[in-house]
Amino acid sequence: MRKKELKLVVTFHTTADAMAMEKACKAHQAPGRLIPVPRAISAGCGLSWCTELSDRECIEKVMKEVGIEQEAIHECMV
Amino acid sequence: MIYLDNAATTMQKPQAVIDAVVAAMSSMGNAGRGANEASLSASRVIYDARERLASLFHAESPRQIAFTCNSTESLNIAIKGSLRPGDHVITTMLEHNSVLRPLYLLQEQGVDLSIIPSDAKGRIDYADFEKAIRPETRVIVCTHGSNLTGNKVDIARVGAIAKAHGIRFIVDASQTAGVFPIDVQEMHIDILCFTGHKGLLGPQGTGGLYVREGISLPPLKSGGSGVDTYNTHHPQLMPTALEAGTLNGHGIAGLAAGVGYIMETGMDHIRETEQRYMWMFYHGIKDIPGVKVYGDFDTQDRCPIVTLNIGDYDSSEVSDELLMTYGISTRPGAHCAPLMHKALGTVEQGAVRFSFSHFNTEEEVKAAIAAIEELSKEE
Numbered sequence: 001m002r003k004k005e006l007k008l009v010v011t012f013h014t015t016a017d018a019m020a021m022e023k024a025c026k027a028h029q030a031p032g033r034l035i036p037v038p039r040a041i042s043a044g045c046g047l048s049w050c051t052e053l054s055d056r057e058c059i060e061k062v063m064k065e066v067g068i069e070q071e072a073i074h075e076c077m078v
Numbered sequence: 079m080i081y082l083d084n085a086a087t088t089m090q091k092p093q094a095v096i097d098a099v100v101a102a103m104s105s106m107g108n109a110g111r112g113a114n115e116a117s118l119s120a121s122r123v124i125y126d127a128r129e130r131l132a133s134l135f136h137a138e139s140p141r142q143i144a145f146t147c148n149s150t151e152s153l154n155i156a157i158k159g160s161l162r163p164g165d166h167v168i169t170t171m172l173e174h175n176s177v178l179r180p181l182y183l184l185q186e187q188g189v190d191l192s193i194i195p196s197d198a199k200g201r202i203d204y205a206d207f208e209k210a211i212r213p214e215t216r217v218i219v220c221t222h223g224s225n226l227t228g229n230k231v232d233i234a235r236v237g238a239i240a241k242a243h244g245i246r247f248i249v250d251a252s253q254t255a256g257v258f259p260i261d262v263q264e265m266h267i268d269i270l271c272f273t274g275h276k277g278l279l280g281p282q283g284t285g286g287l288y289v290r291e292g293i294s295l296p297p298l299k300s301g302g303s304g305v306d307t308y309n310t311h312h313p314q315l316m317p318t319a320l321e322a323g324t325l326n327g328h329g330i331a332g333l334a335a336g337v338g339y340i341m342e343t344g345m346d347h348i349r350e351t352e353q354r355y356m357w358m359f360y361h362g363i364k365d366i367p368g369v370k371v372y373g374d375f376d377t378q379d380r381c382p383i384v385t386l387n388i389g390d391y392d393s394s395e396v397s398d399e400l401l402m403t404y405g406i407s408t409r410p411g412a413h414c415a416p417l418m419h420k421a422l423g424t425v426e427q428g429a430v431r432f433s434f435s436h437f438n439t440e441e442e443v444k445a446a447i448a449a450i451e452e453l454s455k456e457e
Binding site: 039 | 388391392393394395396397398399403410411412413414425426427428453456
């Protein structure tokens with residue numbers, strides 16, 4: 001398995017929000033990709049947006065602009 | 079991409095299914111809403127789908143097949159339409175949330191619920207059904223195959239128990255319809271709930287239910303029916319009783335083609351191919367150090383699913399690595415079967431599910447085995 005790194009992981013209330021996030025980030029050329037929610041955050045299922053810690057400001061700006069509300073923004077080993 | 083998530087949906091569809099949907103989209107009017115040629119064309123296609131499904135499941139008549147959007151809708155109709163406060167219902171730990179959540183809701187409304195336990199391999203003891211039955215038991219509802227482990231339930235055996243006690247028997251055939259033979263008469267199934275987009279190889283948004291003649295289910299929805307316009311109530315006759323509003327005719331055309339494909343290709347051939355891939359994968363990974371496989375592999379009679387974990391790695395990490403490094407699509411995490419995860423001890427870790435289609439190839443299975451070998455070696 002690949003070595004884990006500290007990443008920024010955004011979780012959402014719904015899958016629809018996660019998909020809106022991917023679309024918005026693509027449109028705004030913001031970095032990151034969808035991954036399954038890591039166990040460290042929540043056992044279960046669902047999608048989250050994973051990117052570098054340094055992208056936090058950029059991501060938050062996109063979310064604010066397009067009106068996506070996150071469940072939480074985590075810094076965790078992914 | 080190597081697609082091994084066929085228990086979620088069979089992504090690769092027969093060309094006949096694709097062609098049928100395309101043809102329907104350029105020719106179909108609204109079924110049962112007039113006698114113009116386009117409307118009749120839709121009615122004929124949908125009736126043909128009913129006939130094929132009735133034949134597949136050995137229903138008394140095509141009229142006993144109603145169409146819905148998916149198994150979840152079918153199960154909601156069947157479960158909520160069969161139970162009243164004060165009734166008792168029996169189910170199992172193998173169930174999907176599409177069975178459990180309607181039951182939990184009814185429990186809050188005064189329905190008493192018994193859940194047959196599972197052992198750590200996802201197996202149930204059939205004697206537990208008999209033990210759980212009471213005078214007020216009205217329904218037994220269970221899956222034909224676990225979406226998490228692939229373990230099958232002997233529904234003929236459960237059906238015989240239900241029949242002996244005069245209890246309505248509802249089966250969730252989401253993981254088995256189209257791959258395993260289902261005979262609602264021989265198996266004493268009163269209501270069979272199926273989805274169109276898995277083993278039946280049809281489009282998503284299609285599904286339905288078989289309801290035994292003589293059972294009247296109150297509909298979840300009422301509305302347009304194409305008949306009996308001046309009646310203030312929705313018609314009670316099957317299948318109209320459960321089909322308010324315009325059906326997904328384009329999708330149902332694809333579903334009919336899916337059933338046609340299964341009949342032409344042979345369900346036995348499809349099942350044997352899928353099981354061959356499952357066993358090949360299972361034997362390829364079961365002895366790899368650190369790999370833990372869930373479910374009962376002591377029997378040959380199981381759905382083409384292998385669910386595993388590697389060490390204590392998060393299942394979502396393993397699944398993500400399989401996709402990013404090897405291009406293999408699987409499903410990680412919790413699989414909408416909360417009690418099954420509890421029984422297996424995978425609530426926290428989740429599990430990585432590999433599920434096979436007859437459209438897969440041996441090369442793809444070998445690649446998946448090699449990927450697990452590599453991943454389990456790495457620190």
